[in-house]
Amino acid sequence: MNHVPKAGWVTYLADEIPEDLKIEYENHLYSCDECLSVYLEAMEMEADSLFISTDIAGSVMDSIMRQKSAPLEEAAQIRKEKSLRTIARHYLIAAGFTVLLMAGGVFQSLTEYVDSVESSSVKETKSLTDGIIDKTFNWMDSIEKKNKEGFRNE
The missing domain is CATH 1.20.5 (Single alpha-helices involved in coiled-coils or other helix-helix interfaces)
Known part of the structure; x- marks a missing residue:
């Protein structure tokens, strides 16, 4: 082609x-x-x-x-x-x-x-922490009270 x-x-x-x-x-x-x-x-x-x-x-x-x-x-x-x-x-x-x-x-x-x-x-509802703190202070107060009574008895 x-x-x-x-x-x-x-x-x-x-x-x-x-x-x-x-x-x-x-x-x-x-x-x-x-x-x-x-x-x-x-x-x-x-x-x-x-x-x-x-x-x-x-x-x-x-x-x-x-x-x-x-x-x-x-x-x-x-x-x-x-x-x-x-x-x-x-x-x-x-x-x-x-x-x-x-x-x-x-x-x-x-x-x-x-x-x-x-x-x-x-x-009033106390929180758990407030309850523990209150119990701790009460316990410390009771120990202190016993110590004072023990010194008086001696």
Whole structure:
């Protein structure tokens, strides 16, 4: 096969040639270094043109995303409204129960119970250390008292 011109490689890259000719071009690339370098040059040219068309594709994709995001924003707004309604409903239920409990005197009896528990726990309770110290001083006082009595008896 003769060398393939640059225009032939450009049409090959654009996928505008028949399948049998593609296979022939590919087989020729394996054996010809000159055509390989021409093919690489054509590929670089094609890559440059792809980058230019990528900008167009990017703007089209942005437009599509904006159109898709509009329904998503509406759905998010609906979810937010439902959430606010749910929060308001829970708040009203809690406020209603609070009013019922206040009217029933539950909080009053609860405060009386807490006061009685506090007054019972306020009783003086000695710690273990205080008890040991008191016993030690009593023991020392009894020893001292016995010593004084022993000296008087002698």
